[in-house]
Amino acid sequence: MLKVLTYDNISVAGLERLPRDRYEVASEIQHPDAILLRSHNLHGVPIPESVKAVGRAGAGVNNIPVAEYSKRGVPVFNAPGANANAVKELVIAGMLLAARNICEAWDYARQLEGGDDAIHRQVEKTKKKFAGFELAGKTLGVLGLGAIGVRVANAATSLGMHVSGYDPLLTVESAWQLSSSVARAASIDDLIAKVDFLTLHVPLNDQTRHLVNGARISIMRKGAVLLNFSRAGIVDDPRVIEALDSGHLHAYVCDFPSRAMLSHPRALVLPHLGASTVEAEENCAVLVADRVRDFLENGNIRYSVNFPDVVMSRTEGVRLGIANENVPKMVGQISGALADANLNILDLLNKSRGEVAYTLIDLNTEVPAETLNHIRGIKGVLSVRVI
Numbered sequence: 019m020l021k022v023l024t025y026d027n028i029s030v031a032g033l034e035r036l037p038r039d040r041y042e043v044a045s046e047i048q049h050p051d052a053i054l055l056r057s058h059n060l061h062g063v064p065i066p067e068s069v070k071a072v073g074r075a076g077a078g079v080n081n082i083p084v085a086e087y088s089k090r091g092v093p094v095f096n097a098p099g100a101n102a103n104a105v106k107e108l109v110i111a112g113m114l115l116a117a118r119n120i121c122e123a124w125d126y127a128r129q130l131e132g133g134d135d136a137i138h139r140q141v142e143k144t145k146k147k148f149a150g151f152e153l154a155g156k157t158l159g160v161l162g163l164g165a166i167g168v169r170v171a172n173a174a175t176s177l178g179m180h181v182s183g184y185d186p187l188l189t190v191e192s193a194w195q196l197s198s199s200v201a202r203a204a205s206i207d208d209l210i211a212k213v214d215f216l217t218l219h220v221p222l223n224d225q226t227r228h229l230v231n232g233a234r235i236s237i238m239r240k241g242a243v244l245l246n247f248s249r250a251g252i253v254d255d256p257r258v259i260e261a262l263d264s265g266h267l268h269a270y271v272c273d274f275p276s277r278a279m280l281s282h283p284r285a286l287v288l289p290h291l292g293a294s295t296v297e298a299e300e301n302c303a304v305l306v307a308d309r310v311r312d313f314l315e316n317g318n319i320r321y322s323v324n325f326p327d328v329v330m331s332r333t334e335g336v337r338l339g340i341a342n343e344n345v346p347k348m349v350g351q352i353s354g355a356l357a358d359a360n361l362n363i364l365d366l367l368n369k370s371r372g373e374v375a376y377t378l379i380d381l382n383t384e385v386p387a388e389t390l391n392h393i394r395g396i397k398g399v400l401s402v403r404v405i
């Protein structure tokens with residue numbers, strides 16, 4: 019039996035991809051072969067010796083110490099794009115909530131007292147306080163044109179907005195999907211300075227922490243709306259609060275509550291709801307469960323954030339999955355160890371990504387324990403699995 023430890027609420031549709039006759043899946047389990055999670059923080063959590071794979075049922079992996087898993091030869095999988103539509107829809111909702119002062123207006127309406135005539139009179143007298151502005155004709159800046167950013171940009175153009183984007187690492191796939199009416203900003207500052215709405219769709223990492231800082235907020239247009247459905251640390255919260263207090267920003271719409279933001283009248287704070295739709299939760303869980311299963315059962319790697327894609331159709335016999343540091347002479351040493359044991363390689367695939375490499379080797383006979391130990395002992399080998 020393969021054991022899968024789950025954290026968070028993983029959609030049943032995904033868990034069902036792990037058949038119960040082969041998998042034990044539980045939120046408390048000893049010696050797990052794999053971990054499935056959403057936003058649970060794995061930083062500081064010791065990596066169980068038994069873990070061979072981690073699956074993030076979502077996009078962001080900043081809650082996982084990916085580099086530590088890489089050093090152990092453990093691939094971390096995510097579900098690219100699987101929740102992007104859900105986030106896109108909430109971002110559009112966020113722009114409308116801010117532009118039309120919907121939350122304040124709703125709060126006001128819910129506390130109205132008296133009969134229908136009295137309510138009608140109060141409403142007509144007071145509604146000017148909540149008058150807003152329209153999205154059509156306004157300018158939206160999209161920082162990060164990946165799965166979510168592209169969808170937000172395209173949706174906003176169809177609402178009549180002028181859209182600019184900035185993404186120095188734009189992939190060919192994203193470029194193909196992006197509406198041709200989305201303008202290309204020359205830099206982050208160029209983007210930020212010219213927009214009525216700025217929405218962030220970049221991962222949180224060392225390059226993006228506090229990307230939206232006091233200096234950048236100061237070059238935003240007066241009355242602009244900032245939307246953050248990416249991660250808390252990308253925005254410098256105290257500087258945003260100052261800008262809201264001074265009226266420089268009209269509103270801050272974000273998916274990441276903090277004590278200070280929660281009590282600010284111009285901050286529209288949601289409880290990390292971007293991916294919380296039935297569809298997104300299912301898509302993410304199914305995608306990542308399938309990837310983790312294919313890795314556990316066949317050693318194949320697809321949609322890993324730290325390992326290359328390595329997929330080899332299965333031949334008869336035994337398969338070895340070997341992770342190693344991406345340094346010269348590794349494949350030679352590994353195949354040499356197999357040759358020394360008189361083992362014949364049927365098929366072999368090796369790929370590298372950054373500091374790691376991964377090799378699948380199919381053989382027609384069992385590999386003796388001493389040969390496996392020899393391979394495990396080669397300097398630079400991170401993990402060896404017989405599959």
Ligand SMILES: NC(=O)C1=CN([C@@H]2O[C@H](COP(=O)(O)OP(=O)(O)OC[C@H]3O[C@@H](n4cnc5c(N)ncnc54)[C@H](O)[C@@H]3O)[C@@H](O)[C@H]2O)C=CC1
Pocket residue numbers: 076077078079098099101102105161162163164165166167184185186187188189192219220221222225226247248249273290291292293294
């Ligand atoms: N609120 C929520 O529930 C959710 C939040 N997210 C957050 O949104 C982020 C983006 O998600 P996806 O679009 O699916 O990821 P993605 O990987 O498809 O897109 C990220 C894009 O950001 C770009 N990028 C990276 N660094 C950049 C920089 N310094 N400046 C400009 N662009 C940069 C990349 O080139 C890539 O195109 C995730 O990393 C996650 O933190 C994702 C899903 C749900």
Ligand SMILES: O=C(O)CCC(=O)C(=O)O
Pocket residue numbers: 056057075076077078079101290292293294
């Ligand atoms: O699982 C969730 O609800 C969070 C989704 C998210 O933040 C992500 O996919 O990066």
